[in-house]
Amino acid sequence: MTTEIVKCGAGDLDTIREVGIGTYIETFDAHNPPEIMQAYLESAFAPEKLAGELAEPLSEFYLIRKDGEPAGYLKVNTGSAQTEDMGGDALEVERIYIRSAFKRMGLGRHLMDLAIELAGEHGKSKIWLGVWEHNSDAIKFYEKAGFVQTGAHSFFMGTDEQRDLIMTKRLT
Ligand SMILES: CC(C)(COP(=O)(O)OP(=O)(O)OC[C@H]1O[C@@H](n2cnc3c(N)ncnc32)[C@H](O)[C@@H]1OP(=O)(O)O)[C@@H](O)C(=O)NCCC(=O)NCCS
Numbered sequence: 001m002t003t004e005i006v007k008c009g010a011g012d013l014d015t016i017r018e019v020g021i022g023t024y025i026e027t028f029d030a031h032n033p034p035e036i037m038q039a040y041l042e043s044a045f046a047p048e049k050l051a052g053e054l055a056e057p058l059s060e061f062y063l064i065r066k067d068g069e070p071a072g073y074l075k076v077n078t079g080s081a082q083t084e085d086m087g088g089d090a091l092e093v094e095r096i097y098i099r100s101a102f103k104r105m106g107l108g109r110h111l112m113d114l115a116i117e118l119a120g121e122h123g124k125s126k127i128w129l130g131v132w133e134h135n136s137d138a139i140k141f142y143e144k145a146g147f148v149q150t151g152a153h154s155f156f157m158g159t160d161e162q163r164d165l166i167m168t169k170r171l172t
Helices: 010-031 034-044 047-055 106-121 134-142
Strands: 003-007 059-066 070-078 090-098 126-132 148-157 162-168
Touching: 003 106, 010 034, 010 047, 010 059, 010 070, 010 090, 047 059, 070 106, 070 126, 090 106, 106 126, 106 134, 126 134
Parallel strands: 090 126
Antiparallel strands: 003 059, 059 070, 070 090, 126 162, 148 162
16 A cells, blocks of 8 residues: 655646546535536636646645555645735645545545645745635544634635635644
């Protein structure tokens, strides 16, 4: 049994897109109407959008493989690449997703440990993320990793107003 984490570049677009769409559907399909999901997936994972994100110098993507199989991915942002203005001393975990078949094997923890390590390497004093308020599995995972709720913001999924909790872990 091998687990490896690799940093992604432009050449990994197709794999990231496939894992990104697959994990998003597994996580949110039951909670949103199909047409809303379809519209979101088409815009969030459009190849040209993803290519721009992979080329963004202040963002990093990592793929985690279990026995050679893509099992999940991590996207982190610093500086102006953060989706909210959380200042220069913060690192955002924008996406952390593990495929259903690979959950509860410690892979999410590996990606979170990497995010914390990256925050340290970049000299950041805190790490933060937004999580849908009803995503209780992810919230429990973040609490286990030492995150606490520090805020909230609303966003629109189609015409449906939803709320993300902002969770933060201080590193220093
Ligand atoms: C949240 C997620 C990343 C966790 O990854 P994972 O690989 O399943 O979690 P791990 O096996 O690494 O678990 C790490 C710790 O969190 C705990 N944990 C994980 N999922 C949990 C859950 N649903 N309920 C309670 N605890 C949980 C584990 O028990 C473990 O604790 P331990 O170290 O004390 O044993 C993964 O479930 C996932 O991708 N979910 C769907 C996508 C998602 O919601 N992403 C977040 C969007 S904001």
